[in-house]
Amino acid sequence: MTILAPLPALFTLIVAAATIAPVPAQDWGDRMLDRTEVKFGSVARLADTTFKIKVTNRYQDPIQVTSLGVSCGCISWVDTAPFTLASKEVREITLRLDTVRFTGDRNVRATISLYEPAHGYTDSVTIPVSAHIRTDVEASPSHVGFGTIDLGKGYTQRIGINYVGGRGDWKIKSAKASSPHLTTEVVELRRSGGTANYEVRVAIDGNAPTGLLRDQLVLTTDEVGNNNVISIPIEAKIEADIVVTDVQFGTVSPGQAKSMNVIVRGKKPFKIAEVNHVTREVRLKPADDVVSSGVIPPVGTQKDAASVPATASLSDDAFKIKCPEAAAVVHMVPLTLTPPAESGLFDEEFVLKIDGRAQPVTFKAKGRISVNP
Known part of the structure; x- marks a missing residue:
């Protein structure tokens, strides 16, 4: 009989009473994901915060993603199911954190349900999701979006960071991005009565290659503890002029x-x-x-x-x-x-x-x- 032949093996064989039956290998769905946990970290209120998960069909037969679920309205999938991945096909799916309606610590779950139609096997992957949505720091606009820009030219975008936590000496110590084509500058605009207003400028240089550039603007504050780092998405689509x-x-x-x-x-x-x-x-x-x-x-x-x-x-x-x-x-x-x-x-x-x-x-x-x- 023909048994689903994965890359690597998706199924193990059980031999009993001279009958060979395919049995799903444990956690075969987990092996399709580049990560099985999502940590948003500390994020500013109103920030458009997303996390991308890469799904790869490592097996020889098509795999269906039958449904995408969440345990809380504070997160949602940008993508819709069902959809099918051919053998070796790779697709990114996006999880969004709602920083408008929700605040504080969030410890929830996202699920991905999978189906292998050739033999009728199913699996469901549960992904723990954690985040801390700050009530005292707001981002405006919601992300650093360059839109579509021309290859070979430099551009600058600005994002406002507003602190309303009551500390008169609260500061943003640094702003960084991982891409070598991005530079940042932090400018303090005003400070009054326990509030502070900053403008963070993000510049993309003319040497950035064509394609989609995604990064995170990582702000480090002078606070003590795990909430002194705030992440805000950066996105640009670079096209040849x-x-x-x-x-x-x-x-x-x-x-x-x-x-x-x-x-x-x-x-x-x-x-x-x-x-x-x-x-x-x-x-x-x-x-x-x-x-x-x-x-x-x-x-x-x-x-x-x-x-x-x-x-x-x-x-x-x-x-x-x-x-x-x-x-x-x-x-x-x-x-x-x-x-x-x-x-x-x-x-x-x-x-x-x-x-x-x-x-x-x-x-x-x-x-x-x-x-x-």
Whole structure:
């Protein structure tokens, strides 16, 4: 008979009376989660406080998340169930703490119910959740939200922290974030009658990569005890302001020139200062040598170049590219290839330098050189 074969084994075998029956391994649902306990710590009132749990199907058969439950209205799931995870699929689910309607210490539970339909096995994971929602510290707005920002540019967001606990000398000693692309500054605005008002400025630099940046603004106060650290979410979505499409030459013949257009799009008019072909010899050098050559290689260049089988070696002379002179929102940059006599695949890197932009833009020209196209 066929038994569900997990990665690693989800089921153990029990042999009795010459019959083999699959039995669920203990706590197989727990093994799908990257954590089985949630500690929000001390949080400010009104802060939009969430916690993400990564769920991974480590088994060969699909697993259904049939329901998501909570034991208290002070927490809730952002996601909805049911949903199915294919083998090796990973998904994040988010638990939110209600800091508007609830205060004080919270020690509650969240549950995740699982079902393996191939054999009918079920499991339920109980996740202890703890938090301390302060009544004397409020955050406004509820989190440090940058929204969608452009790649290569720096931005600053501000959040107000208001203390109303009655201590005339209450202070925020420091503010930190773990990302190297984030810096913080604490500014005391006013203080009166046992209250204090602060503004915390969070800046994201122009070197942050594209994608979703999530972090925590960690405030440390001068209080004694476990409640002297306050966490507030930080979130930014970084998108490229300039996008270029790779060029696919297809199959080309030695000595026969072929021209293609490199399409470069921006959100507003921009000027291309220069275009450089990064030769394979440069790309295969160690990182320190590449930097000293003055050419900025894109991430993954060495691995990509080394993994291309039967690769033709193309020199700078094989390519001709005309750099546009005027600024535009969309550039059609003509790229002409005259293939050498060497046959094989080619996968060539190019670097566009944009006026007024620190980060370069890269693209590839790909294809195959064949004597019999």
